[in-house]
Amino acid sequence: MNWRRTYTLLVKEFQELFRDRKMLAIIFVSPIVQLIIFGYAATYDVKSIPLGILDHDRSAMSRKLVQSLQASSMFTINYNLDSEHQVDSLLQSSEVWCVLQIPYSFADDIASGRPVELGAAIDAANSNSASITASYLQGAIMRITEDILVQRAASSVGTPFMPTGIIANKLRIWYNPDLESRNFNVPAMVVQILVLVTLMLTSMAIVREKEFGTMEQLIVTPIRPGELIVGKALPYAFIGMVDIALICTVA
Numbered sequence: 001m002n003w004r005r006t007y008t009l010l011v012k013e014f015q016e017l018f019r020d021r022k023m024l025a026i027i028f029v030s031p032i033v034q035l036i037i038f039g040y041a042a043t044y045d046v047k048s049i050p051l052g053i054l055d056h057d058r059s060a061m062s063r064k065l066v067q068s069l070q071a072s073s074m075f076t077i078n079y080n081l082d083s084e085h086q087v088d089s090l091l092q093s094s095e096v097w098c099v100l101q102i103p104y105s106f107a108d109d110i111a112s113g114r115p116v117e118l119g120a121a122i123d124a125a126n127s128n129s130a131s132i133t134a135s136y137l138q139g140a141i142m143r144i145t146e147d148i149l150v151q152r153a154a155s156s157v158g159t160p161f162m163p164t165g166i167i168a169n170k171l172r173i174w175y176n177p178d179l180e181s182r183n184f185n186v187p188a189m190v191v192q193i194l195v196l197v198t199l200m201l202t203s204m205a206i207v208r209e210k211e212f213g214t215m216e217q218l219i220v221t222p223i224r225p226g227e228l229i230v231g232k233a234l235p236y237a238f239i240g241m242v243d244i245a246l247i248c249t250v251a
Contacts, residue, residue, distance in 0.1 A: 002223075006231045009227065009228065010235055013231065014235050023204075031243055035193065046074075046132045049074055052079040052080075052087070053102070054100070054101045056106075057103065057104055057105065057107055061110060068144050075137075097123050097130075100119070103116065118141065122134055187251070190244070194247070201236045
């Protein structure tokens, strides 16, 4: 391989690249736009989930549970139900996506050390939203349970041990506890954009020679096929490294 011919082709590619403003936009602007779109517009996050509460206990502890859910940005409590007969109609009309049922003796069971099971009816017409709603609800209940345990431990210092009831919940979310879709979309898109941009630009550089009618001129020159490929690929490999630094900074 003659590196002098390859270097000449490489310089020619850079000169042609920086004269083409459309190509510069594809290289430097398009990846950032794609990253923003997939990071914020194409999101699977569900916010302000309409929630109904059927509180059979109506105690201070159950009200505290409801207030904790209301304080979260994930839920909006639209209805406080009086009976189970209202659950089906609200779910079928999509006025709520989920109904949380707080059982009788909720506060007494927690105080006496018995585990408590909450009932949740979720509209699963949209399976993705239903699974996200269930995960959010379990995570919120888990945090409330931890608060109860911490408060009981602090209040029982220096006193005999008293059993503490907990709300049955075994889900633990690691690494992305808020379930933000951009936390896994953006890193994936960084790699995908890099691969697509570098492959697309290299193929466009070769196709452009055919479109402009200069491929025949390259064929009659002493340059070999391997030197042509290397001379076409190296500039965009360098552009790819610049792009990866740019989009990682934006990410």
